[in-house]
Amino acid sequence: xxxxxxxxxxxxxxxxxxxxxxxxxxxxxxxxxxxxxxxxxxxxxxxxxxxxxxxxxxxxxxxxxxxxxxxxxxxxxxxxxxxxxxxxxxxxxxxxxxxxxxxxxxxxxxxxxxxxxxxxxxxxxxxxxxxxxxxxxxxxxxxxxxxxxxxxxxxxxxxxxxxxxxxxxxxxxxxxxxxxxxxxxxxxxxxxxxxxxxxxxxxxxxxxxxxxxxxxxxxxxxxxxxxxxxxxxxxxxxxxxxxxxxxxxxxxxxxxxxxxxxxxxxxxxxxxxxxxxxxxxxxxxxxxxxxxxxxxxxxxxxxxxxxxxxxxxxxxxxxxxxxxxxxxxxxxxxxxxxxxxxxxxxxxxxxxxxxxxxxxxx
Amino acid sequence: xxxxxxxxxxxxxxxxxxxxxxxxxxxxxxxxxxxxxxxxxxxxxxxxxxxxxxxxxxxxxxxxxxxxxxxxxxxxxxxxxxxxxxxxxxxxxxxxxxxxxxxxxxxxxxxxxxxxxxxxxxxxxxxxxxxxxxxxxxxxxxxxxxxxxxxxxxxxxxxxxxxxxxxxxxxxxxxxxxxxxxxxxxxxxxxxxxxxxxxxxxxxxxxxxxxxxxxxxxxxxxxxxxxxxxxxxxxxxxxxxxxxxx
Numbered sequence: 001x002x003x004x005x006x007x008x009x010x011x012x013x014x015x016x017x018x019x020x021x022x023x024x025x026x027x028x029x030x031x032x033x034x035x036x037x038x039x040x041x042x043x044x045x046x047x048x049x050x051x052x053x054x055x056x057x058x059x060x061x062x063x064x065x066x067x068x069x070x071x072x073x074x075x076x077x078x079x080x081x082x083x084x085x086x087x088x089x090x091x092x093x094x095x096x097x098x099x100x101x102x103x104x105x106x107x108x109x110x111x112x113x114x115x116x117x118x119x120x121x122x123x124x125x126x127x128x129x130x131x132x133x134x135x136x137x138x139x140x141x142x143x144x145x146x147x148x149x150x151x152x153x154x155x156x157x158x159x160x161x162x163x164x165x166x167x168x169x170x171x172x173x174x175x176x177x178x179x180x181x182x183x184x185x186x187x188x189x190x191x192x193x194x195x196x197x198x199x200x201x202x203x204x205x206x207x208x209x210x211x212x213x214x215x216x217x218x219x220x221x222x223x224x225x226x227x228x229x230x231x232x233x234x235x236x237x238x239x240x241x242x243x244x245x246x247x248x249x250x251x252x253x254x255x256x257x258x259x260x261x262x263x264x265x266x267x268x269x270x271x272x273x274x275x276x277x278x279x280x281x282x283x284x285x286x287x288x289x290x291x292x293x294x295x296x297x298x299x300x301x302x303x304x305x306x307x308x309x310x311x312x313x314x315x316x317x318x319x320x321x322x323x324x325x326x327x328x329x330x331x332x333x334x335x336x337x338x339x340x341x342x343x344x345x346x347x348x349x350x351x352x353x354x355x356x357x358x359x360x361x362x
Numbered sequence: 363x364x365x366x367x368x369x370x371x372x373x374x375x376x377x378x379x380x381x382x383x384x385x386x387x388x389x390x391x392x393x394x395x396x397x398x399x400x401x402x403x404x405x406x407x408x409x410x411x412x413x414x415x416x417x418x419x420x421x422x423x424x425x426x427x428x429x430x431x432x433x434x435x436x437x438x439x440x441x442x443x444x445x446x447x448x449x450x451x452x453x454x455x456x457x458x459x460x461x462x463x464x465x466x467x468x469x470x471x472x473x474x475x476x477x478x479x480x481x482x483x484x485x486x487x488x489x490x491x492x493x494x495x496x497x498x499x500x501x502x503x504x505x506x507x508x509x510x511x512x513x514x515x516x517x518x519x520x521x522x523x524x525x526x527x528x529x530x531x532x533x534x535x536x537x538x539x540x541x542x543x544x545x546x547x548x549x550x551x552x553x554x555x556x557x558x559x560x561x562x563x564x565x566x567x568x569x570x571x572x573x574x575x576x577x578x579x580x581x582x583x584x585x586x587x588x589x590x591x592x593x594x595x596x597x598x599x600x601x602x603x604x605x606x607x608x
Contacts (some may be wrong), residue, residue: 001470030451113506135437168447228477229476230475230477231376231475231477234455234463235460235464236453236478237452237454237455238455238463240452240454241452241453241454241455242450242451242452244448244450245446245448245449245450245451245452245463246452246463246464247434248414248434248444248450249434249447249450249463249464249518250433250434250435250463250464251464252464291479308452308453308454309454
């Protein structure tokens with residue numbers, strides 16, 4: 001009796017020291033994150049540019065850069081859950097084109113052949129909110145088709161979304177009759193344009209920030225919360241880590257995957273709506289090759305194309321880096337055609353870094 | 363009333379016949395060792411019981427009620443827990459996240475729900491302690507040893523009060539000391555009235571904890587008898603086919 005009562009505490013003692021060993025400190029965890037090093041790089045570039053080019057650190061330049069990368073950044077946010085599940089969405093650029101044309105057509109109030117008369121004549125069907133709702137709906141449908149083909153039919157994401165890239169762009173071109181849409185209804189278009197082209201949400205903030213950038217910041221925080229704090233976010237990571245295991249433990253893998261693709265397409269739709277509002281015109285070529293920038297942003301920020309890793313902040317900082325480099329090159333007088341070279345190098349560098357870190361972990 | 367009754371369970375995948383007419387009963391507080399060579403149908407049988415896929419033919423009764431599971435969650439709701447052969451863990455998540463995967467503990471405020479990370483980590487820590495495993499709930503599974511991973515997989519089955527635990531090779535990837543611990547755990551589960559099916563290649567494990575042994579060969583059950591009236595030699599013969607039937 002005395003023996004067992006002694007044995008139990010000593011067994012506990014044997015276990016507890018191991019449990020008490022310090023887990024990774026916050027600092028160690030931060031230093032291990034790719035987004036941390038991208039942030040450092042970004043700060044360095046900004047510091048150098050501020051000294052060398054007086055124009056760089058102006059409010060106007062900040063306003064323009066942040067607005068420009070907001071369009072890509074919002075898509076990179078939507079891309080992140082898809083990449084975390086181990087998928088990819090190549091169709092987001094084309095979805096932007098389609099959404100631009102759908103929203104633009106609504107604002108034009110030109111009769112559409114295949115719609116009934118009451119629709120073509122009514123006023124509310126051509127209001128600014130219908131332009132937004134139908135634009136988002138067009139994006140959601142594209143995402144739904146992607147998601148169902150990938151999750152339920154079991155086709156590879158690369159192939160499905162590559163097909164959608166082509167198909168959706170073609171629908172956009174046909175719907176627009178190969179024309180650029182502008183000259184929107186003045187009353188309704190004013191509100192629509194204010195959303196994407198306005199600043200500070202119309203509030204007096206004491207500094208100028210574009211609406212798209214404000215929306216981008218809010219969505220970054222939102223996605224960050226969702227990925228960290230919701231069961232859905234956890235399931236996204238579980239699917240990317242081990243889809244089979246997620247399935248066996250009762251995660252609704254197929255449904256979650258479809259939702260990820262719908263969210264990704266919705267982010268592209270939102271980006272297109274803001275972009276049309278900002279430029280005041282809708283072009284069926286909107287978003288061409290943006291899918292690569294969105295994917296690059298997420299990957300540079302630390303999303304792993306093999307799945308299982310990625311953060312909202314990473315998408316944010318990744319898109320910021322791409323556009324600050326762009327802006328810096330322009331200011332430094334480098335031929336703008338070199339931009340692609342830099343973006344490409346950064347993508348490859350990001351993946352190399354990921355490899356190195358992955359090796360060290362094992 | 364038996365905890366589990368299988369009658370005439372068959373399963374084929376296209377032209378491949380994985381299981382043919384398997385009958386089996388399992389009482390509460392009984393541990394059944396399920397043995398057979400690779401491809402004999404052991405894992406398929408477990409997956410049929412666990413609701414991973416429905417049987418092509420036959421009937422499953424749990425405590426007398428006929429059940430049809432469309433997915434693992436439904437089987438779990440009926441008290442059937444599984445430890446899978448490959449452990450079904452996500453390397454990129456923490457131990458606690460893996461334990462609670464698919465049934466996360468959430469806090470609620472109106473329509474909002476969010477994960478209760480602290481409570482899940484604490485509960486997972488308690489389960490690991492109960493299993494006498496040196497596993498930290500907040501560590502990534504990627505960094506863990508075979509035994510720790512095993513503990514995570516087994517801790518999962520302890521979340522609910524299961525009626526039945528199916529274990530597919532629970533001792534395959536762990537150290538000798540940990541094997542003893544897992545076997546101890548199986549005994550404790552059995553003594554608490556749970557029905558257990560233990561799939562194992564390791565004859566000593568089966569003879570150490572099981573009350574009965576069943577042998578599958580090419581999808582058919584060729585033996586089902588009390589451990590006391592059998593021997594490792596006989597079971598080996600049944601697995602290989604040297605002994606036709608027992």
